[in-house]
Amino acid sequence: MTPAVTKAIRSRWLAILTHAGLWILLYLALTGLRGKPPVMHEADGTSAPPQRIVPVGKAELLLDRANWPQLTPATNTDNPFFTKHFIPPPAPPPPAPTTRKIELTYLGFYTSDGSKKQLIVKLADELLVRPLGTKLTANLYAADATVLSLTLTNSTPQTNLLQLNVKKELEVPIQ
Numbered sequence: 001m002t003p004a005v006t007k008a009i010r011s012r013w014l015a016i017l018t019h020a021g022l023w024i025l026l027y028l029a030l031t032g033l034r035g036k037p038p039v040m041h042e043a044d045g046t047s048a049p050p051q052r053i054v055p056v057g058k059a060e061l062l063l064d065r066a067n068w069p070q071l072t073p074a075t076n077t078d079n080p081f082f083t084k085h086f087i088p089p090p091a092p093p094p095p096a097p098t099t100r101k102i103e104l105t106y107l108g109f110y111t112s113d114g115s116k117k118q119l120i121v122k123l124a125d126e127l128l129v130r131p132l133g134t135k136l137t138a139n140l141y142a143a144d145a146t147v148l149s150l151t152l153t154n155s156t157p158q159t160n161l162l163q164l165n166v167k168k169e170l171e172v173p174i175q
Contacts, residue, residue, distance in 0.1 A: 097174065098173060098174060099172060099173055100174050101171055102123060102124060102137060102169070102170055102171075102172055103123070103168070104121060104123055104162055104167070104168055104170060105162070105165065105166065105168070106119075106121055106145075106162035106163065106165070106166070107120040107121065107122055107127075107164075107165065108120050109132070109145045109150075115131075116131040116133070117131065117132040118130070118131055118132075119131070119132060119142050119145055119150065121136060121142075121150070121162075123136070130142065132145055136152065138172045138173055138174075139154045139172060139173060140153070140170070140172060141153050143159070147164070149162060149163055150162040152170075154172075
């Protein structure tokens with residue numbers, strides 16, 4: 001502080017004026033400051049009218065992810081706090097399927113005089129009538145047929161046995 005301010009604070013006149021001002025304030029407070037006290041009364045017990053209920057059905061639209069901007073900034077900005085170093089590369093797409101599943105149902109066979117057995121096989125919703133030993137689907141051949149079962153083989157030494165009127169799901173290569 002400057003010496004003039006320090007001298008004014010330490011002077012007797014400031015102490016006397018402050019002392020006299022406090023005595024005047026005390027006198028006025030005790031005499032009521034020439035005013036009347038505020039009117040005090042008990043509060044009413046009524047409550048505010050109920051408010052309308054908030055429509056929460058539309059809140060789902062506010063929280064939908066499509067309405068919010070993307071959280072990752074563009075990579076060509078000057079933001080030093082974003083990097084793609086820690087983001088793993090996207091997974092490669094799964095390889096294309098090489099096989100498909102088909103449903104086969106053996107419905108029986110018939111023979112006519114002097115010809116091979118004619119097999120009746122239901123392939124999904126299609127009815128096939130083929131002679132024994134011919135190709136039924138992509139790589140399935142009818143090897144043997146009895147009254148109760150049909151034996152199918154493929155180009156590899158794998159055999160499948162179809163029971164009469166029983167659906168069987170088989171995997172065949174896609175052509």
